[in-house]
Amino acid sequence: MSQVLTAATPAPPPLVALTEDEVLFRDNVRQFANESIRPHVREMDEKGVFDPGIIQQFFQLGLMGIEIPEHFGGAGGRFFESILAVEEISRVDPSAGVIVDVQNTLVNNALLRWTTDDQKKRYLPKMASNTVGAYALSEAGSGSDAFAMQTRAELKGNEYVLNGRKLWITNGKEAGLFVLFATVDPSAGYKGITAFLVEKNFPGFSVGKKEDKLGIRASSTCELILEDCRVPRENVLGEVGKGYKIAIETLNEGRIGIGAQMVGLAAGAWEHALKYSQERKQFGKNISEFQGIQFQLAQMATEIEAARMMVYNAARMKDAGMNFVKEAAMTKLFASQVAERVSSLSVEILGGVGFTKDYPVEKYYRDAKIGKIYEGTSNMQLQTIAKMVMAK
Numbered sequence: 001m002s003q004v005l006t007a008a009t010p011a012p013p014p015l016v017a018l019t020e021d022e023v024l025f026r027d028n029v030r031q032f033a034n035e036s037i038r039p040h041v042r043e044m045d046e047k048g049v050f051d052p053g054i055i056q057q058f059f060q061l062g063l064m065g066i067e068i069p070e071h072f073g074g075a076g077g078r079f080f081e082s083i084l085a086v087e088e089i090s091r092v093d094p095s096a097g098v099i100v101d102v103q104n105t106l107v108n109n110a111l112l113r114w115t116t117d118d119q120k121k122r123y124l125p126k127m128a129s130n131t132v133g134a135y136a137l138s139e140a141g142s143g144s145d146a147f148a149m150q151t152r153a154e155l156k157g158n159e160y161v162l163n164g165r166k167l168w169i170t171n172g173k174e175a176g177l178f179v180l181f182a183t184v185d186p187s188a189g190y191k192g193i194t195a196f197l198v199e200k201n202f203p204g205f206s207v208g209k210k211e212d213k214l215g216i217r218a219s220s221t222c223e224l225i226l227e228d229c230r231v232p233r234e235n236v237l238g239e240v241g242k243g244y245k246i247a248i249e250t251l252n253e254g255r256i257g258i259g260a261q262m263v264g265l266a267a268g269a270w271e272h273a274l275k276y277s278q279e280r281k282q283f284g285k286n287i288s289e290f291q292g293i294q295f296q297l298a299q300m301a302t303e304i305e306a307a308r309m310m311v312y313n314a315a316r317m318k319d320a321g322m323n324f325v326k327e328a329a330m331t332k333l334f335a336s337q338v339a340e341r342v343s344s345l346s347v348e349i350l351g352g353v354g355f356t357k358d359y360p361v362e363k364y365y366r367d368a369k370i371g372k373i374y375e376g377t378s379n380m381q382l383q384t385i386a387k388m389v390m391a392k
């Protein structure tokens with residue numbers, strides 16, 4: 001006979017429940033973002049340059065090594081805390097959010113899972129204390145079809161010699177370490193792809209053009225140039241020919257991070273729309289008193305809450321060691337749709353001034369667009385979801 005749950009059985013916590021430590025962590029990050037990032041957001045966006053002082057503060061606060069164990073100088077936290085940090089920072093500035101996101105959910109995550117003991121000792125203390133990381137998979141000819149990459153790695157003695165170009169690399173300008181993918185054997189297809197740990201001062205490595213973008217303008221997006229770039233053999237990450245596995249598995253986790261970035265962005269835009277609606281008067285009343293505006297704010301809040309629950313649930317699944325591939329894809333797909341809708345409506349709630357740079361909502365609207373593009377476009381997420389929900 002199946003066991004019957006009685007009222008005496010403790011109910012599992014709600015999906016949005018946070019532990020006391022998580023609440024404290026979230027509130028600290030929120031305060032830091034409001035006090036130390038917010039005053040610089042507009043200028044960083046206009047100049048298209050991220051303030052290096054804020055990156056230093058990220059390191060000082062332990063936000064660049066959230067899951068790195070304490071004995072390597074990290075904060076020894078969980079993936080869920082990385083997600084909370086990305087959400088809270090993105091609420092103020094999605095460019096700042098993606099710096100912390102790439103560091104934790106892509107680079108540190110790949111290092112924690114795939115490095116040898118020697119690599120851990122060499123790199124984890126740096127990632128926790130002073131080195132920004134970047135994740136270099138895409139190329140001009142290989143985006144959605146990521147494994148069609150052309151960058152070549154040839155073993156010569158004790159070194160791999162890398163030649164090719166990477167495109168669209170977030171943190172390219174600030175990074176000291178690149179998790180970079182190249183093929184050791186183009187005829188082997190995806191089975192030739194290998195991940196390398198490339199330091200920015202390795203001979204033959206340079207950072208090329210920085211993109212001039214629609215949104216997340218303060219986050220650097222750069223071309224990487226590899227011209228006979230020499231990488232010591234001991235800097236192969238994981239096994240030769242298994243880079244495809246590292247790329248796929250790391251991006252699964254990264255997508256939850258982008259979901260968190262988009263939820264934070266939507267919440268940030270919504271807060272501005274609410275505040276404005278409670279101050280702006282038309283027809284002798286605050287516009288927040290019109291049901292038309294109230295319903296828009298209510299719909300937006302509902303969508304943000306739904307997306308947040310998806311993000312938190314996927315992150316909890318990851319921390320619980322469950323398979324979360326479908327949930328991560330759904331999270332990114334949905335949260336990026338919500339971010340676009342909410343930021344767009346926020347512009348409308350502000351009316352004419354919403355369309356100007358005098359108020360921050362137009363920036364949220366511009367920043368939202370990237371959520372549907374990077375770490376796999378929406379079509380790629382739908383492809384993954386379709387495969388999983390339609391599998392017999």
Ligand SMILES: Cc1cc2nc3c(=O)[nH]c(=O)nc-3n(C[C@H](O)[C@H](O)[C@H](O)COP(=O)(O)OP(=O)(O)OC[C@H]3O[C@@H](n4cnc5c(N)ncnc54)[C@H](O)[C@@H]3O)c2cc1C
Pocket residue numbers: 102134135136137138140141142143144145167168169170171213221370373374375376377378379380
């Ligand atoms: C700001 C920014 C930051 C980035 N950061 C990084 C980074 O740090 N590291 C990194 O490696 N990359 C990064 N990227 C690259 C990003 O991941 C790619 O741009 C993305 O994967 C899409 O590739 P693509 O641009 O080549 O577009 P394409 O793959 O050419 O896609 C073009 C269109 O075709 C659609 N499409 C393609 N194939 C299919 C299909 N089979 N079925 C249906 N539709 C399809 C796509 O959905 C899209 O709408 C970044 C990009 C940007 C813009």
